[in-house]
Amino acid sequence: MKYNEAKDKFIHTWGTLGSSWGISRTMAQVHALLLISPDPLSTEEVMEELKISRGNCNMTIRDLMDWGLVFKELKAGERREFFRAEKDIWKVAKQIIKERRKREIEPVLGILEDLKKMEGNKGDKKHKALVDAVTNIESVVEKADFALDRAIKLDENALVGALFKLFK
Amino acid sequence: MKYNEAKDKFIHTWGTLGSSWGISRTMAQVHALLLISPDPLSTEEVMEELKISRGNCNMTIRDLMDWGLVFKELKAGERREFFRAEKDIWKVAKQIIKERRKREIEPVLGILEDLKKMEGNKGDKKHKALVDAVTNIESVVEKADFALDRAIKLDENALVGALFKLFK
DNA sequence: AATATCTTTCAATTTATTTTGAAAGTTCAG
DNA sequence: CTGAACTTTCAAAATAAATTGAAAGATATT
Secondary structure: OOHHHHHHHHHHHHHHHHHOOOOOHHHHHHHHHHHOOOOOEEHHHHHHHHOOOHHHHHHHHHHHHHOOOEEEEEOOOOOOEEEEEOOOHHHHHHHHHHHHHHHHHHHHHHHHHHHHOOOOOOOOHHHHHHHHHHHHHHHHHHHHHHHHHHHOOOOHHHHHHHHHHHHO | OOHHHHHHHHHHHHHHHHHOOOOOHHHHHHHHHHHOOOOOEEHHHHHHHHOOOHHHHHHHHHHHHHOOOEEEEEOOOOOOEEEEEOOOHHHHHHHHHHHHHHHHHHHHHHHHHHHHOOOOOOOOHHHHHHHHHHHHHHHHHHHHHHHHHHHOOOOHHHHHHHHHHHHO
8 A cells, every 4th residue: 555545545444433522534634634734734735635625624724723733833934724633632632522522412411310300200200211311421520520520530541551451 | 301201301311322333224213213102102103103104114114123223023813013122221331332343344254354465565654554454453343352252151130240240 | 803003114205425526716837 | 904825605406315205025814
C-alpha cells in the first residue's frame, strides 16, 4: 500500500467510524486529515483534499473548533487562517468524553430527575415500572458519569496502569 | 406531571439520546417503551402506542433482538409473539458495549494494523505523521478495548466499588 | 387443503441531514 | 476610503436514512 492509498483509507475509515457514533462523515474526515497533516492546513487545502465546498469546509472546521479538537493557527505574514488538530489521541478522547458528558449526559440526568416526581398511584404496575426504569437508569448513568469525570482528570498512563492493576 | 405525560417524555428523551449515539430514533423509542412495560408487548401494541407502521415495527424489533436487548416471549395459548426488554440497565449497558466492541472497534483495529504496513520513505514528514497517528490511535483504542472487555465481565457493584476506590 | 392469523419483505415514498455555492460580511494593506 | 483577500451565512439542492403499506410468506387451526 502506497502513502496516498493509506491516507485515503485512513480518512475513509475515520469517516465511517464517526458516522456510526453520531458525528457527520465530513466532520470526521476533516479531523482525520488534520490529524495526519504535519503542518496546519488552510480552508482551501482542506477543500481541495477532500473535494468539499467552501461553506461545508468552513462550518465543519467551526464545529471541530467548538468541540475543542481543532485550533486556529496563524502563520506570520499570512492573511489566511490555518488549522491544526490535537495530535495526542488520549487528549482527543478526553475532550470528546468531556463534551459529550456536558452536552448529552447532564441534560438527561435533569430530565430523569423530573420524571421521578410524576404524580399518581404508586401501587399501579405501570407507574411502578416507569419509576423503576428511571431510577435504575439514573443510577447507572450517575456511576458512569462519575467514572468518566475521574478518568478525564488522569493522564493516560496513570489511568491505564490503575485499570490494569484493577482488572488483572 | 401525570403518568402519560411522563411516559411520553421518557420515550422521547430516550429516542433523542439514541439518535445522537448512532441508534435510530424509532429503535430507541421501541426500546424505551418495552423498558417501562410491566408485561411483554405484541407488535400490534407497539405499533399503536408509537404510531408506527407494521413493517417498521417488525424490523426495529428484529434489530433490537440482534443487539440482544429485546427477547421474544411466548404466551401460552397465544398465537402472536410478544416482546420484552432486559430491565437491568447495567446488563443493557454491558450488552451495548459488547456489541459495539465487536461491530466497530474490532474491524477498525484490523484496518489500522494494515495501514501501519504502508510502504514508502520512512523519513518523509507526511509518511511519519500518518504512521504516528495510526500508532497512537491504535494504542489508545487497544487500551480502551482492554478496559471495556474487563468491565463487561464484572458485575455493577464490583466495578463501581473498584472504580470508587481507585479514584477517591 | 382451505382458511385465518400473524410475520416478513421491499419498492416507493417521506422525512431528515448534509452539502453546495453564490452573495454578503469582514478585515486589512495601501 | 477602496479594493483585494479571505471568511461566513443560508436558501436551495442533493443525498442519505427512515418509514410506509401492500403483497408475499409462514404457520397454526378446522
